[in-house]
Amino acid sequence: MDKQAAQSEIASYVGRLLRESFGKGPQSIFVSINRPFVVLYLRSFLSPTEKILLDQGQIYTIQSTRDLLMKSLIPEIKAYLLVLAGMNIQEFYYDWGLHNQSGIMVGIEASEEYGQSRLESVYTGKEQLELEVNTISQQVEKWPSELYSCLINERTLLVIRIGILISIEKELIRIGHEESLRLAKRNLEKSHLHNNGRFQESLNAKVIDLFVDWDFHLDKSVIVFILHPGQ
Structure with a gap:
């Protein structure tokens, strides 16, 4: 599978996974593979419940809940990246831009050479x-x-x-x-x-x-x- 097709498949899979876990998935996911890195940029990702909490200033509540859910999702995402793209992800990072209803996920392969x-x-x-x-x-x-x-x-x-x-x-x-x-x-x-x-x-x-x-x-x-x- 070429890189563009892999990026599209990853976006589809992660979007479905997030929708099943959060009740609402991102409107769009942009996947960029530049080995040893894979970066997923999520846009328009905020559930109705989270919107109410955000309006009330409960940012830490949203972040804490998402952190708990991500702990169970990260192993699934890593396994999928290994099977689909042959990427053995050793490190995984994520963060949310709640004010923009956005998010990021970053995977780094085990064989990375930062220098x-x-x-x-x-x-x-x-x-x-x-x-x-x-x-x-x-x-x-x-x-x-x-x-x-x-x-x-x-x-x-x-x-x-x-x-x-x-x-x-x-x-x-x-x-x-x-x-x-x-x-x-x-x-x-x-x-x-x-x-x-x-x-x-x-x-x-x-x-x-x-x-x-x-x-x-x-x-x-x-x-x-x-x-x-x-x-």
């Missing part, structure tokens, strides 16, 4: 963007020990940070407060990332959506910028 991916991905504003992400990371936690970025396609930019957790965060994870930490970090980091006009200036593209997630046990984070080029 090589970084060398092969050259785009306008790369150095400035990586510096700005490092600076923001230092403001809210610490300067990453490693940072790589890859332009998956002209509308999808992936940034990977390694070694960003500070001691108090590691202790919260150790004593079982991982989910609370995730909710707090989403709010804090995204407030810094969203309100930063330098990304748009560096990339010469409008940032229409932005997502962030972590694998605390690997001390690793993924940031995804959804772009509108030339804006």
Whole structure:
């Protein structure tokens, strides 16, 4: 199966899976495969119940419920990607842009070579963007020990940070407060990332959506910028 057909099949499968689990699936899913990465961008994904909760400001309630559901869905999505596309996904990240009714899922194969991916991905504003992400990371936690970025396609930019957790965060994870930490970090980091006009200036593209997630046990984070080029 060629890449375009695989991307279409993945979008159809994940859309059906989400509809069965959440009661309402996304209006559209855009799948991008650029090995070792697969990125799924979801649009118009908010159930009627979630809309009521969002209107009432119950963002954490929506996020917590979705986190619980995703724990059961991720193994199914990984298994499907292995069978359909031959992608052995080792890491899986996701995040929601509730204000835009959007979402992101990112899978990374077990055989990834971040350094090589970084060398092969050259785009306008790369150095400035990586510096700005490092600076923001230092403001809210610490300067990453490693940072790589890859332009998956002209509308999808992936940034990977390694070694960003500070001691108090590691202790919260150790004593079982991982989910609370995730909710707090989403709010804090995204407030810094969203309100930063330098990304748009560096990339010469409008940032229409932005997502962030972590694998605390690997001390690793993924940031995804959804772009509108030339804006």
